[in-house]
Amino acid sequence: MKVTAYPQNRLAAMQGLLSEILDAAVYELHLDATEFYDTFAVSEIAHRMEKGDLRLLDELKSKYGGSYKTLAGSIMAGRERKVGQVPVRYSAGNSPEYWAGSMLAFYQWQSCIPFAEINKYLSIEYVKGMHDEFKQREPEAFAATISTLFKGAKRDTNLATIRRGAGFSQKQLAEAADIPVRTIQQYEQRQKNINKAQAEYIFRMARVLGCKMDDLLELI
Numbered sequence: 001m002k003v004t005a006y007p008q009n010r011l012a013a014m015q016g017l018l019s020e021i022l023d024a025a026v027y028e029l030h031l032d033a034t035e036f037y038d039t040f041a042v043s044e045i046a047h048r049m050e051k052g053d054l055r056l057l058d059e060l061k062s063k064y065g066g067s068y069k070t071l072a073g074s075i076m077a078g079r080e081r082k083v084g085q086v087p088v089r090y091s092a093g094n095s096p097e098y099w100a101g102s103m104l105a106f107y108q109w110q111s112c113i114p115f116a117e118i119n120k121y122l123s124i125e126y127v128k129g130m131h132d133e134f135k136q137r138e139p140e141a142f143a144a145t146i147s148t149l150f151k152g153a154k155r156d157t158n159l160a161t162i163r164r165g166a167g168f169s170q171k172q173l174a175e176a177a178d179i180p181v182r183t184i185q186q187y188e189q190r191q192k193n194i195n196k197a198q199a200e201y202i203f204r205m206a207r208v209l210g211c212k213m214d215d216l217l218e219l220i
Contacts, residue, residue: 029069177205
């Protein structure tokens with residue numbers, strides 16, 4: 001069974017919420033889409049959406065008066081706001097931003113990758129640019145394409161990134177974890193799937209690098 005970020009019965013609510021927030025930010029608050037999404041991706045709202053927190057829907061009513069505009073504004077609270085170039089208003093639920101919100105929420109749910117991590121490699125403007133090609137297609141088609149693009153943009157594996165951050169060469173990690181250096185090279189070059197590695201290997205590397213075992217796995 002494929003692991004997702006949260007139960008599927010919460011997905012539609014998270015898709016709708018992100019769609020409405022993005023749409024309101026651009027067309028009602030007249031904010032720059034990139035600046036807003038960059039702020040959203042690292043916000044507490046984003047972290048809660050990544051877990052499918054349905055309490056956000058109750059708070060939308062009780063705390064924000066049912067206004068997506070107010071919720072979007074709260075995400076930008078205390079941040080300098082760059083005015084965006086607002087095109088002709090789309091009909092409700094039909095803007096590229098609305099569609100992008102739905103697709104990004106779907107991909108985050110399917111991949112379990114945080115919005116902030118996705119945003120490092122695939123900008124909101126790039127996703128919006130896919131609107132015309134994918135708007136009539138199933139979200140799975142969008143997700144498959146994004147997954148391929150994400151892999152291409154994210155050149156380093158998690159193992160390579162964490163290893164370098166910890167100050168280890170491949171040889172040093174191999175010696176400290178008692179794993180063949182060639183095996184580590186194959187994981188980092190994606191010649192071997194680290195997700196199918198021996199649990200003992202993952203445990204040893206994580207212990208040496210001071211991280212969680214899950215941190216070394218690849219989500220896509």
